[in-house]
Amino acid sequence: TKFDNLGEQRVSLLDNLILNTHKAGMKDLDAGKINEIIQKASEGSLFYQHKQQAQLRLDAKIAEMKSAIDGFTTDQVAAAHKQMERQRMVLSEERDLSRTIVHIDMDMFYAAVEMRDNPKLRDVAMAVGSMSMLSTSNYAARKFGVRAAMPGFIALKLCPELVLVSPNFDKYKAVSKIMGQVLVRYDAHYVMMSLDEAYLDITEHMAANSDAYQHSALPGDTLPERVVAQIREDICQATQLTASAGIAANTRLAKVCSDLNKPDGQYYLPANVDTIMAFVNSLSIRKINGIGNVMEQQLGALGITSCGDVMPHIGLISLVFSEASSSYMLNISLGLGCTDVAAMGAGDRKSMSSETTFAGTSSKQQLFDILTSQCQQLHKELLQANIRGKLITIKIKRVDFVIKSRSLSLGQSTQELQVIVSVSKKLLCQEMEKYSQDNPLTLRLIGVRMSSL
DNA sequence: GCGGATCAC
């Protein structure tokens, strides 16, 4: 509309004004500017409306939580606090500082691979993904606020010269495999958490090879630092890509540390209780794996933003959250984490699924076709992995972004296409029946999952 | 056991 165009015009004038105040060559946007552009591109969309609804529900939940807190007596809180203090003592005494755990994280992985293989991409702002969704971006693009998990069309508003590259997963898998070939030399039980992240335990490697690192020219004053510098060097030699690393006494801390000197850097947190506690106390809880946007807001409402804030509030936490969550928070506040890398990769798969997003439609025929094709995809992968399952679940996302799932448990496990298709169709039909011709079920995503494998 | 929510990557 005309108004929209005027809006765009205004933004771009303001934009130039801000740019002119910067030094020549400085084109990056400030946070407020970035938010304004994202806001403008989002507001009014069904996606944004759904997100706002979710935020309202969360706000209500937090308000409820606060009023529950007002209902607790100081005696109740004090008693809960004492109880948690006892658990803390037990956990604290079990602390294991004997292992040296490393978390390796490739820098802007997909983007780095594309830049490596195409020199034209090296000096420009670029991102890997599509107009709908970005997987990652390079640092030139990040200056403009272009980030992973951002839709490409919004990224282009932030950075009009952004180059979008489609992902080449086969290539990334090949690089990941090479990365594994390096890591296995340092720990035969290393575990890949994704294509670009891995944990390893270098305790044994250090014990067996300490002499070899004694006079090495590698950077780093300590043995762990030298070993990890060597690992990153090996990865760089093998892949032409840089990696960052964290070194600590457990996986939780190693993961946090790998983020501190990114890109192409490493951080060593010595295995010493005082050092660890000082580190953890000033650490933002949001940096901890498992604390996301929602938990951050809930904890924020209790006045908790750093891991050091946890213990003083642990009584309240135990009264407000589940036992599992309270125990988890206790572990976080102590800087405890998994010290058995091999155990992290040990578990069997628990589900397999296939889902896809498409232009919203309420045509039964179209929806059935999409569902059938997802069933075929799932069936194919079940065959490949030689897996059967008893529980079939369909997942649907309406055009208003509301997600629902419906499942049916079978008498016996199966991998047959016929069964998967008929069951999932039945589940979808049952859902369609809840809607009228006037207001039909209109979807933007359909998925099928097999579990109870 | 089911469905919704949350989280990581």
Add this chain to the structure above:
DNA sequence: TATGGTGATCCGC
């Protein structure tokens, strides 16, 4: 024009 796909876990009911 346009906001992903896969897998895991937890919680309330």
